[in-house]
Amino acid sequence: MAANTLIALGSNRRHGRHGSPAGVVAAAVAALDAAGLRVVRRSRTHSTAAVGPGGRRFANAVVAVATDLGPAQVLDVLNGIEAAFGRRGARRWGARVLDLDLLAQGPAVLKTRRLTLPHPRLHQRAFVLDPLVEVAPRWRHPLLGATARQLHARLHRPKAASPSP
Known part of the structure; x- marks a missing residue:
C-alpha cells in the first residue's frame, strides 16, 4: 500500500487534553494512524x-x-476525527481546534457536493505548500501539471514591481 493520500492539518485553539495548537496537530497525526490511515511521512x-x-x-x-479507502471514506474518517477533537460547524475563517483537509489522493480528480480533489485552493496557500513540499515535493497536481515543489516556488516567487508611469 503506497502513500497515496495527502492531508493538511491545522489548529489555532488550545484543547483541554492535547494543549497548544501544535499539541493538537501532533495528537491528530496519531489519531489518523489509529483510524487506519497509516502515516508514512509527516512535515x-x-x-x-x-x-x-x-x-x-x-x-x-x-x-x-x-490507505485503501476511497476519497469519500477518507473524508468520513477526517470528519470523525475532527468531531472527536470537539470541532463543531465552524464559522468561515473562525478559530478551530482541528481542521483536517483532504488535499489529494494520488492523481484523482473529483468534484462532488462534498469533496473536490485536488483541493481547489492548495496551490494558493503557503500554509499548505510549505509543509507539503517537505512530504511530497514530487507530487504532481493533476490539473495544473506542476509538482508541489514547482507550485511552492511559484507562490514564493518575488513579485515584480509595477512600472511607474
Whole structure:
C-alpha cells in the first residue's frame, strides 16, 4: 500500500487534553494512524498567520498516508476525527481546534457536493505548500501539471514591481 493520500492539518485553539495548537496537530497525526490511515511521512509543524479575520496563529502540517479507502471514506474518517477533537460547524475563517483537509489522493480528480480533489485552493496557500513540499515535493497536481515543489516556488516567487508611469 503506497502513500497515496495527502492531508493538511491545522489548529489555532488550545484543547483541554492535547494543549497548544501544535499539541493538537501532533495528537491528530496519531489519531489518523489509529483510524487506519497509516502515516508514512509527516512535515514539521509550521506556525502560520491566520487567513482572514481569524487573528490567532495556526499550527499547520501535512501528512502522506497509505490507505485503501476511497476519497469519500477518507473524508468520513477526517470528519470523525475532527468531531472527536470537539470541532463543531465552524464559522468561515473562525478559530478551530482541528481542521483536517483532504488535499489529494494520488492523481484523482473529483468534484462532488462534498469533496473536490485536488483541493481547489492548495496551490494558493503557503500554509499548505510549505509543509507539503517537505512530504511530497514530487507530487504532481493533476490539473495544473506542476509538482508541489514547482507550485511552492511559484507562490514564493518575488513579485515584480509595477512600472511607474
